[in-house]
Amino acid sequence: MQAQVVRVPIAPMHMINAYLVIGDGGVVIVDAGLPGSAPRFEQALARHGKRFADVRLIVVTHAHVDHAGAAARLRELTGAAILAHRADRPFYTQAEPVRYCPTGPFGRLFKASGVANAAYDGFEADIELTGDDHFPLHRFGVAGTVRYTPGHTSGSLSVHLESRDMLVSDLVSSGILLGGIIRLGSPKRPPFEDDPRLVARQLDALIAAGGERFHVGHGATLTTDRIRRHIRMLERLPHRSASK
Numbered sequence: 001m002q003a004q005v006v007r008v009p010i011a012p013m014h015m016i017n018a019y020l021v022i023g024d025g026g027v028v029i030v031d032a033g034l035p036g037s038a039p040r041f042e043q044a045l046a047r048h049g050k051r052f053a054d055v056r057l058i059v060v061t062h063a064h065v066d067h068a069g070a071a072a073r074l075r076e077l078t079g080a081a082i083l084a085h086r087a088d089r090p091f092y093t094q095a096e097p098v099r100y101c102p103t104g105p106f107g108r109l110f111k112a113s114g115v116a117n118a119a120y121d122g123f124e125a126d127i128e129l130t131g132d133d134h135f136p137l138h139r140f141g142v143a144g145t146v147r148y149t150p151g152h153t154s155g156s157l158s159v160h161l162e163s164r165d166m167l168v169s170d171l172v173s174s175g176i177l178l179g180g181i182i183r184l185g186s187p188k189r190p191p192f193e194d195d196p197r198l199v200a201r202q203l204d205a206l207i208a209a210g211g212e213r214f215h216v217g218h219g220a221t222l223t224t225d226r227i228r229r230h231i232r233m234l235e236r237l238p239h240r241s242a243s244k
């Protein structure tokens with residue numbers, strides 16, 4: 001049977017999302033949310049008749065605080081391994097402060113406020129992907145694969161399910177500001193992004209791999225035609241904005 005994607009609301013109005021993937025043989029958490037988010041996972045699991053003990057893996061897509069913040073705590077509570085990519089390792093271990101490349105006024109404000117650089121409990125991944133690895137999730141009970149999709153950060157991961165659901169985290173966002181209440185169906189760049197052209201290539205590859213529904217870290221789920229439009233916008237950006 002196909003895995004089911006369950007959104008875990010970390011902040012209201014789709015502002016910050018994490019996900020559960022409920023497969024035949026287990027539950028995989030995709031993104032850990034802000035520090036202190038563990039009860040939200042517990043509630044989402046309970047709504048589907050699951051407990052922390054059913055969680056078999058925690059995939060952390062990248063090292064930003066709104067995605068990695070509660071990973072160490074969730075590992076304690078579930079006993080599941082954390083999977084992440086080596087390229088973001090210095091940030092997960094807190095050896096280096098996370099780098100944020102704002103894409104607009106909101107990102108710059110968020111960065112200046114200090115919220116973005118809030119520390120979280122550092123951790124070392126139990127399963128560390130390197131290079132271009134694809135990691136199958138079947139042995140954790142889910143029909144899908146973790147793919148290396150750098151661009152938002154250099155260590156960004158996405159989860160590709162056989163149901164044609166793609167959990168892309170911050171490769172793309174939707175709606176106003178951090179998701180917000182209006183225009184939820186419209187793709188936009190997340191508040192931070194290292195390399196928009198590289199992001200465009202990843203999104204292209206995920207469509208080519210059969211992606212139909214793109215579940216995001218900020219905003220509502222996007223369809224393929226919306227993603228195509230976003231790719232064209234990223235490709236038209238002037239080169240200089242790439243590293244601002």
Ligand SMILES: [Zn+2]
Binds near residue numbers: 062064152170190
């Ligand atoms: Zn991010």
Ligand SMILES: [Zn+2]
Binds near residue numbers: 064066
């Ligand atoms: Zn984010």
